[in-house]
């Protein structure tokens with residue numbers, strides 16, 4: 367057990383502000399396997415070796431415990447299914463998420479429209495709160511992707527935020543009014559999603575991402591059970607908004623701290639007509655994509671995942687006993703100085719020259735059968751955001767600044783990794799980007 371645990375809270379305070387430092391401290395003291403106390407009753411085994419990623423593929427690890435405290439959020443979803451049950455649901459949901467299908471679906475148009483409107487709004491504001499604004503934008507995008515009409519977005523936001531209260535762990539014995547309130551919101555959401563699914567099935571619409579999911583056939587040729595589709599559309603909203611929002615917020619904060627990054631981004635969009643095509647061009651790394659990938663590396667929203675070990679697993683450092691809650695800390699693996707020299711430096715150029723990312727480079731999206739289903743959407747969304755921002759900077763001769771001129775803030779790690787609240791940015795007529803604007807005008 368790593369030292370420094372507090373009564374009741376265990377290592378949570380250290381996890382909250384210094385999770386990577388905790389991983390390093392533990393590895394130095396005990397090697398790659400050591401115990402921490404993640405809170406009351408949450409003793410978990412940290413595995414800080416890159417081999418931890420292959421454990422995610424091991425059939426002797428399970429995610430079904432997600433439903434123990436979080437059934438209202440995750441019950442009946444891909445995240446909480448194991449083995450064959452997981453395969454049976456994931457297989458019909460997968461085809462709409464391939465790069466080609468994402469490109470051909472409505473996703474790029476939705477992202478473009480929502481991002482453009484949001485940046486337009488920022489242009490008219492004295493300052494904007496980066497965390498709040500980007501979260502609102504990401505939520506709007508994912509709602510529209512799952513088929514919510516734009517006229518209903520406000521109702522959805524309200525109900526969804528209530529539903530998230532179900533994230534406060536509860537069990538049969540201690541369920542109280544908050545849980546009831548959250549469940550009422552969930553029932554509202556499920557009712558709306560049910561109508562969307564019924565409509566898409568009636569019209570057999572498959573041109574949108576949600577249409578392709580609703581009408582996707584399972585191995586036996588039959589449509590996926592309606593309740594499963596509803597639960598997993600709800601999962602998409604859950605899995606696809608705080609994660610993208612956090613990563614986009616970090617790219618924005620690094621843009622705001624560097625004139626050079628803004629210049630490079632603007633130079634890239636000069637003369638480009640089809641920004642959507644550039645964002646999804648798999649043959650190259652744009653600077654916009656490199657910025658987003660570096661934000662994901664330094665600040666993986668899902669900093670670690672946990673698995674329940676269902677049978678002893680032998681690894682180089684020892685035997686992991688049955689019943690263990692095993693923590694795979696992506697945030698630590700993504701700071702491996704051998705793979706990422708000077709890992710504490712934000713350096714988008716580490717994504718320029720290297721081949722397309724492999725298992726470690728995409729660790730922020732998980733590994734094994736639960737690898738992020740929305741990976742290609744997330745990369746397209748973050749890249750597109752950066753390209754559209756650069757275009758506005760160029761066209762309106764603006765620059766992005768942090769209102770108080772402060773440095774890029776230190777992250778908060780719980781529950782997901784995100785920038786602290788209350789940091790504001792502003793878009794102002796450019797003083798220092800003159801050269802880049804002149805270039806862009808040519």
Ligand code: HEM
Nearest residue numbers: 444445605606609610668671730731732736738739740744
């Ligand atoms: C920067 C953005 C994102 C990051 C960093 C991210 C990260 C992850 C990670 C780490 C997992 C694995 C969790 C585990 O193994 O316990 C995951 C799963 C998942 N993600 Fe993402 N995600 C992002 C965006 C999205 C988006 C945009 C969508 C949907 C449109 C999405 C849908 C999903 C789904 C459905 C799963 C569960 C897959 C399964 O259990 O089979 N994610 N994501």
